[in-house]
Amino acid sequence: MVQLKKFANERFSALICIDPFNQRVRLDDYSGKVRDVIQSVLQEAAGCGASKVIVKVRREHMPFFLEKGFRLEGVFSHYFLGSDAYGMSLFLTEERMRCPYWLKEDEIVASIQEKPIKSDPEKWQDDYVMRKANISDTQMLAKLYDTVFETYPTPMNKPDYIQKVMEEGTVFYAVEHDGQIVSAASAEINATYGHAELTDCATLPSYRKLGFMHHLILALEKELQSIYIYVFYSLARALSYGMNQVFYQLGYTYTGRFQNNCYIFDKIEDMNLWVKTPNKS
The missing domain is CATH 3.40.630.30 (Gcn5-related N-acetyltransferase (GNAT))
Incomplete structure (x- = not known):
């Protein structure tokens, strides 16, 4: 069953979806120090054995995710009250990256x-x-x-x-x-x-x-x-x-x-x- 985890402390807040069935972790919302957000997401992914991490990020934060190996997959136009969200993903296994179609x-x-x-x-x-x-x-x-x-x-x-x-x-x-x-x-x-x-x-x-x-x-x-x-x-x-x-x-x-x-x-x-x-x- 999908589990939503909310994190909030003096450095950042984040809403992270743990999805064991689809072997993925998804970041749905966040604020604060972006590098701390990324670290938290990756820790959750490692903890549940996810093979893919998906994040929705604001344009100005894309470089923080790119430097950790995330790549752009899609753009959610007007997602954040009119501002675009950038759907980026990190693949954690070779098998998850194979794409025959x-x-x-x-x-x-x-x-x-x-x-x-x-x-x-x-x-x-x-x-x-x-x-x-x-x-x-x-x-x-x-x-x-x-x-x-x-x-x-x-x-x-x-x-x-x-x-x-x-x-x-x-x-x-x-x-x-x-x-x-x-x-x-x-x-x-x-x-x-x-x-x-x-x-x-x-x-x-x-x-x-x-x-x-x-x-x-x-x-x-x-x-x-x-x-x-x-x-x-x-x-x-x-x-x-x-x-x-x-x-x-x-x-x-x-x-x-x-x-x-x-x-x-x-x-x-x-x-x-x-x-x-x-x-x-």
Whole structure:
């Protein structure tokens, strides 16, 4: 299970995510003496046997991380209340650095970017219902994620976990057909910095190519805008042509790729970063 650790002393503060399942440590926020922050993150990584460290840093602090071997993987535009966050990573094992699909993933992004933006989305079919999900839907949502994903970075196949993240503020939208949820997506909101991650995108195989995800993302964006959140980002499987195309068609900008980021489907995979800011809306 993911563990969030908060550090605060006279030198620095930091919010560090310990993620044993994905064998990684992530720095989500920090202030104070940057070199002390880096030392703390690396100590946590060594303590839990992580093979990758991921940090989100402010532009002026990039040199401190570069000198410790971190490299830039993606840019979270407008992440810190309008200022960009730079996603940097340090690989701690040779195995974690191996990347056999990188050129193929480059080709997928290039192919998607060559396509014109469609002005009209897929027409909605009346026998499907799209709605905001609630606590009573956790069983059906868990069943959806368990069916779609062989493995997933978080335990979305467990109703209790879905209820927990809902209670913490994550918003889910779902498509229902014949009494079951056949497609869903969520938004994890960071009210402090005014952005949201669009994630947990899943559609049953027999319902794909019906354009549900396009409508779900739009519904989530509208919900977020109603609470004054205007910066959206998502990490999409770099090998998934369909999901990357959805974000491109919705006006998101590709801003990088996180190598061997997490376990999803049947292996550890690279994840493409897509960002949408007020300037793109």
